[in-house]
């Protein structure tokens with residue numbers, strides 16, 4: 001609760017310079033099998049209680065979603081939300097223009113919920129020797145458990161749909177579909193996917209897949225997907241905190257604070273923020 005109130009208070013403070021963009025920070029969340037850095041960029045207020053995770057690419061041959069995550073770097077997330085943007089979860093796959101990681105594993109079959117073994121490296125859907133056998137899936141697993149995103153969107157290509165009833169809140173999927181113009185469709189459940197694992201593991205969290213069209217995303221489509229993502233972020237944003245009037249006795253003590261030392265002065269505003 002305190003976090004929510006603080007976020008609201010901070011969000012209402014005007015920016016120091018009009019030209020200043022939203023706060024951004026980059027964090028390395030892990031390394032690929034070949035040692036490439038996997039980074040996440042945070043956009044918005046780090047104290048915002050609701051996190052939205054966006055993964056631009058997990059299959060190295062399906063990279064159109066990176067245009068959306070890159071554009072979102074300049075977005076202003078709704079009050080009380082912070083975006084975590086991963087352009088490339090599978091940088092080795094991108095370098096090789098291949099679906100799988102460098103060890104031939106389809107990362108979106110390497111998660112533990114419904115994981116099914118079999119096949120060999122570089123088969124299209126090779127799930128790896130064990131759940132979370134790959135450094136890339138472990139990196140996003142650990143990040144997910146740390147930041148507990150309320151929503152996660154995973155970009156793929158090229159089925160042109162938003163997955164329906166993936167296990168989270170179907171209304172959020174439907175909202176994204178409506179705003180993006182993509183159909184909202186049910187797919188047969190697949191073994192070991194990131195979305196199944198997230199929806200099963202994090203209570204109250206929603207993860208779904210956006211299958212973009214083939215090829216590159218136009219500037220117009222990129223803006224539209226940015227808008228769809230931000231409308232989902234608005235839908236999960238915490239309600240605005242109602243600021244209560246300060247009881248007159250407290251007001252009096254705050255007014256007297258300078259003569260009574262720093263203790264009262266520093267505790268009084270905190271009690272207001274908690275309201």
Ligand SMILES: [Zn+2]
Pocket residue numbers: 059062155156157
């Ligand atoms: Zn894919």
